[in-house]
Amino acid sequence: MLVATPIGNLGDLSPRAMAALRDADAVLCEDSRVTGGLLARQGIAATMIPLHDHNEAAQAPRLVERMKAGERFALVSDAGTPLVSDPGFRLVRAAIEAGIAVSAVPGPNAAVMALALSGLPPHPFLFLGFLPARAGPRAADLARLRGVERAGLSATLVFFEAPHRLGEALAAMAEAFGADRPAAVARELTKRFEEVRRGTLADLAAHYATAEARGEICIIVGPAPEEAVGEDELDARLRAALAAGLSLRDAAASVAAATGLRKREVYARALELAGDGQG
Known part of the structure; x- marks a missing residue:
């Protein structure tokens, strides 16, 4: 049980x-x-x-x-x-x-409670647990995640983080996802000093660069904003999806869903990229 x-x-x-x-x-x-x-x-x-x-x-x-x-x-x-x-x-x-x-x-469940209190879209959401503690691996993980977003992922992201790493983790997220990305930090949930601070990643990173954070912490990051998709952007999204291990058909479907482009057209471009070694 x-x-x-x-x-x-x-x-x-x-x-x-x-x-x-x-x-x-x-x-x-x-x-x-x-x-x-x-x-x-x-x-x-x-x-x-x-x-x-x-x-x-x-x-x-x-x-x-x-x-x-x-x-x-x-x-x-x-x-x-x-x-x-x-x-x-x-x-x-x-x-x-x-x-x-x-x-x-x-x-x-702290992750679900933080998501509900964040004011950010509650579904779909992706729970990612703790990021790597070291700066290099953390940046690499965030870059890979951003690549999957460019390939079509649109979900609210939920992380756990240690208090002493909160400021640098938020700064790394602002660098990877964009300074204006909406986010929230929830800490001490259900306890006397429960707090949910909402703002952009840049605002939150600046606050926790100097403010002491205590207790158990969740970081909630809003979904990636929709972006106008030109030819170069379409190719970048498809390359990211293929590099992430998706099949041609699945890559085309996810990118089409994320961009609003016709699946047949996206699949045709995916075939072209695959045919010339992904460009």
């Missing part, structure tokens, strides 16, 4: 989540100190088994065997919905492959 736990406000732990934690043979957790505190505050006595990035590969087969024998586990992360930028995916996949039923207790 995957069990969502509060991201700050303990009142968000549902009765069903408490029952699942209480009834489990053991609770699988990232950090027993964090989960132990949560359980103690709810008066729940439970056996805890650490499950984190460093031991999940080794633990998964053992836990699956115990599940086959009839044991029931509740899997939690330190906060929020398990598996969302947290451990657990390898265990869940192994359980599914072993034919074990996996269910979940829904609940708090």
Whole structure:
């Protein structure tokens, strides 16, 4: 059973989540100190088994065997919905492959809450988790993402970020996506000092270049604006889509959808690009 736990406000732990934690043979957790505190505050006595990035590969087969024998586990992360930028995916996949039923207790999720509060289009959205910590890999990831946008992706982007990297991450996004791109920074969600700051990427980068940011942070970036598409731009979008690994047909479909151009015309140009080595 995957069990969502509060991201700050303990009142968000549902009765069903408490029952699942209480009834489990053991609770699988990232950090027993964090989960132990949560359980103690709810008066729940439970056996805890650490499950984190460093031991999940080794633990998964053992836990699956115990599940086959009839044991029931509740899997939690330190906060929020398990598996969302947290451990657990390898265990869940192994359980599914072993034919074990996996269910979940829904609940708090920082990414979805931040999206809802951002004032930016809520769908479609793309959750990307944490960007690389180092400047070079981060810039490369953002450049690739911008290339996919040029090929036709139009979605609100959702990131997690560490407080001490917030300012430089926003500056990198302004460089990659454009200074005027609308965005929002949500922090300390559900807690006493909850804050959602909205503005352009440039405005937010300037603010957090000097302002101290504390707590858990989500960055929401609005969809790429529609752009007038000339021949050069069409070719650039198609090259980006093909470089991203899309087939000719899928590249043409995504670019046609993003630009409003006729799919037949875009596909014909994609064939021309492919025929001459993409230009």
